Amino acid sequence: MxxxxxxxxxxxxxxxxxxxxxxxxxxxxxxxxxxxxxxxxxxxxxxxxxxxxxxxxxxxxxxxxxxxxxxxxxxxxxxxxxxxxxxxxxxxxxxxxxxxxxxxxxxxxxxxxxxxxxxxxxxxxxxxxxxxxxxxxxxxxxxxxxxxxxxxxxxxxxxxxxxxxxxKRLFMSTDAPEDSQSDEGVTSQVLPEVRAEGQVAAQDEEDGDGRGGACRDCVVCQNAKVNRVLLPCRHTCLCDHCVQYFRQCPMCRQMIQFSFPLNPD
Structure with missing residues (x-):
């Protein structure tokens, strides 16, 4: 990639x-x-x-x-x-x-x-x-x-x-359902950086202020920061450690064909 x-x-x-x-x-x-x-x-x-x-x-x-x-x-x-x-x-x-x-x-x-x-x-x-x-x-x-x-x-x-x-938009959980863009408590963000093969965007601008996508907690361990984008469903909900234990997305149960990090570093 x-x-x-x-x-x-x-x-x-x-x-x-x-x-x-x-x-x-x-x-x-x-x-x-x-x-x-x-x-x-x-x-x-x-x-x-x-x-x-x-x-x-x-x-x-x-x-x-x-x-x-x-x-x-x-x-x-x-x-x-x-x-x-x-x-x-x-x-x-x-x-x-x-x-x-x-x-x-x-x-x-x-x-x-x-x-x-x-x-x-x-x-x-x-x-x-x-x-x-x-x-x-x-x-x-x-x-x-x-x-x-x-x-x-x-x-x-x-x-x-x-x-x-x-x-494509990435979907991740939000801490404020009243500000969410959907009825399911999920917010979608277009992030301006392209992974050429997956054609999915990612943004680094808000990583340090506690509001960006990479600062959310993993939905499984609820400790480490979210950093994995799952394809093809585009849910962004797992940390680098937990992703290795899942074959299906924990949000929608769709099979994971590929994943990539929001912040490779």
Whole structure:
């Protein structure tokens, strides 16, 4: 398994209240100067064509200009913001008044409510092959026709070589059920570091403050810190010692095919 670092992190800060009419707050953290570009109402086919072009390196997607050329203007509105190096930002994005109050049609939809692109702000003439050049996030926002709450539909890390890593959420127990994102007392986190073979993300930012995923107690011994991600279920619930005694996930009983550490060190 290969460990590949990413400089991009993006999530939804207000998933319970965000909507197509009211807008959404994006939580953004970049380790280098970046450009945050938001495309409202992107056609599904156009977004998929962009990703196919990236995979074929026609060319690889590295800038908002390339994104807009590939989309061919097939979106309703565009916003752009500068994100400074090492800055954690809560960025509010909204449709203009003239476009609010509508909907994107019935299900299945032909447009993504919101597509967010994070790219490097500075030109990089010769990036290395494994370098991450963009983070593409497709977001669902509820409207009068489709009322399912806001959530990330897809999040892809794009590399200079044309590869795409599909980030998956890791599931771990929470100490505060009232703040949980689900009814089962389980919180899901997207963590901005990719293990290339498993295509699962991991984040090291909160490891030292007692709130990050790696600081939870193992559900078995309740003593050591959680540090193992179980695949394919993606439950993050065991320490390095206890994992060796389990063939099935203690949370869902699914067979464990593979596991990897959140923090290899």
């Amino acid at each position: 290969q460990r590949v670092s990413s400089v991009f992190a993006l999530d939804i800060a207000d998933s319970n209240t965000a909507s197509l009419a009211g807008g959404v707050t994006l939580s953004v953290h970049c380790l280098v100067p970046c450009v945050l570009t938001c495309y409202w109402g992107c056609a599904l086919g156009a977004v998929h064509a962009v990703l196919q072009g990236h995979a074929r390196r026609l060319p690889t997607l590295r800038s908002p200009q390339q994104m807009e050329m590939a989309l061919g203007g097939d979106y309703l509105h565009r916003e752009q913001f500068a994100i400074s190096k090492d800055e954690k930002v809560l960025q509010r994005v909204e449709l203009p008044d003239a476009l609010r109050g509508g909907d994107l049609g019935g299900v299945p939809r032909l447009r993504y409510p919101l597509v967010v692109l994070l790219t490097h702000a500075e030109h990089r003439p010769q990036p290395r092959a494994p370098d991450m050049v963009a983070l593409l996030t497709c977001v669902h926002l509820p409207d009068p026709v489709h009322s399912v709450s806001c959530r990330v539909l897809h999040q892809l890390l794009l590399t200079h070589s044309g590869l795409s890593y599909d980030l």
